[in-house]
Amino acid sequence: MSIDIQKNITKKKNNIKKYLDFTFENLQIEGYEAVYKITNEKTNLLAIIAMHDTTLGTALGGTRIAKYKSFDDALTDALRLSKGMTYKAAMSEVGLGGGKSVIVIKDNKDKTEKLLKSFGEAVAILDGKYVCSEDMGCTPKEVMVIHEKTKYVVGLPHEKSSGNPSKFTAWGVFKGILATLKKLYGSASIKGKTIAIQGMGSVSHYLIEHLFWQGADIIISDIDETKLKKFANVAKIVKAEDIYKQPCDIFVPSAIGGTINDETIKDLQCKAICGAANNQLLEDRHAQALKDKNILYAPDFVVNAGGLINVSFELDREGYCPIKSRNKIDNIYTSILEIFKIAEQNDITTNEAAIKLAQFKMKSGIGRRADKLYFHHTKEND
Numbered sequence: 001m002s003i004d005i006q007k008n009i010t011k012k013k014n015n016i017k018k019y020l021d022f023t024f025e026n027l028q029i030e031g032y033e034a035v036y037k038i039t040n041e042k043t044n045l046l047a048i049i050a051m052h053d054t055t056l057g058t059a060l061g062g063t064r065i066a067k068y069k070s071f072d073d074a075l076t077d078a079l080r081l082s083k084g085m086t087y088k089a090a091m092s093e094v095g096l097g098g099g100k101s102v103i104v105i106k107d108n109k110d111k112t113e114k115l116l117k118s119f120g121e122a123v124a125i126l127d128g129k130y131v132c133s134e135d136m137g138c139t140p141k142e143v144m145v146i147h148e149k150t151k152y153v154v155g156l157p158h159e160k161s162s163g164n165p166s167k168f169t170a171w172g173v174f175k176g177i178l179a180t181l182k183k184l185y186g187s188a189s190i191k192g193k194t195i196a197i198q199g200m201g202s203v204s205h206y207l208i209e210h211l212f213w214q215g216a217d218i219i220i221s222d223i224d225e226t227k228l229k230k231f232a233n234v235a236k237i238v239k240a241e242d243i244y245k246q247p248c249d250i251f252v253p254s255a256i257g258g259t260i261n262d263e264t265i266k267d268l269q270c271k272a273i274c275g276a277a278n279n280q281l282l283e284d285r286h287a288q289a290l291k292d293k294n295i296l297y298a299p300d301f302v303v304n305a306g307g308l309i310n311v312s313f314e315l316d317r318e319g320y321c322p323i324k325s326r327n328k329i330d331n332i333y334t335s336i337l338e339i340f341k342i343a344e345q346n347d348i349t350t351n352e353a354a355i356k357l358a359q360f361k362m363k364s365g366i367g368r369r370a371d372k373l374y375f376h377h378t379k380e381n382d
Contacts, residue, residue, distance in 0.1 A: 221238050
């Protein structure tokens with residue numbers, strides 16, 4: 001991918017001086033179309049925008065705002081997440097590519113309006129090569145601040161946008177759980193099944209509603225115990241470190257990534273894993289470790305695609321339609337069952353089966369976007 005940063009800056013006729021305060025360093029990462037380290041000393045911005053693959057459409061992915069131990073940790077996060085978005089978009093056939101951004105902060109008080117607007121200006125400089133949205137540490141309300149400086153955002157609390165995608169992500173995870181139960185037991189019934197959820201973010205809130213009314217026995221945990229009180233009457237609460245050891249039908253990782261690793265796999269007492277978190281496997285080899293332990297794994301980038309599917313519809317010519325979004329998210333059920341079948345027939349892990357299927361769709365151009373992106377929620381900010 002070729003992006004002429006200086007040319008894009010000169011196109012900013014208004015306040016061109018402030019755009020000259022940015023430094024864009026292309027890190028030239030093998031296997032990625034473009035990865036930029038972005039700094040602005042005047043606004044204290046340190047960010048990374050990673051664009052993994054745009055074979056099927058424009059790179060889109062959330063903006064994560066977090067404290068990292070080092071820049072390398074932040075870079076690793078951006079690279080893993082953007083690659084996961086590529087496969088997620090391919091499997092969902094939404095006509096988009098894989099992107100992700102992270103804003104590095106030292107403390108939560110650093111997450112100022114000035115910082116968010118500065119990041120919006122950085123996105124604007126890329127001139128539509130990357131579209132951002134909410135993610136961990138960056139709420140739709142904060143995305144609205146970013147939007148003040150760029151139109152290249154989705155998932156806004158705006159009548160012509162799709163809003164917070166969490167409820168749609170949760171619906172997709174719910175469909176994934178149904179498919180996983182179908183594979184395990186020959187029936188998708190949740191009644192009487194034990195579901196253990198790690199992480200009480202907004203996706204988990206919506207998911208618990210679905211599970212409760214379907215008769216599930218629910219176990220929950222979070223490192224922030226204050227988030228658990230709301231569900232004390234409908235779920236069993238356990239300590240964060242004990243969630244892996246809970247005997248259950250399905251373990252639902254819905255917090256940070258990398259929680260399925262050498263140490264936690266030893267403790268797992270679930271029959272299957274199907275959750276909302278990105279990059280649940282610390283390394284791809286952990287998919288084989290799960291297979292060896294007879295734990296069925298529903299690949300995260302297929303299960304948690306509901307949010308991406310939802311925001312993709314606001315970019316269509318016709319504008320956002322939640323009914324179309326819901327109906328497409330329903331397909332996660334059949335996609336998961338198809339992946340289980342491919343894995344079983346070829347004696348490979350479900351993760352490998354999902355990646356191979358995503359790569360096939362990319363190579364074949366299945367789902368490639370034929371039309372431009374439409375930003376109905378915005379005036380020309382750029």
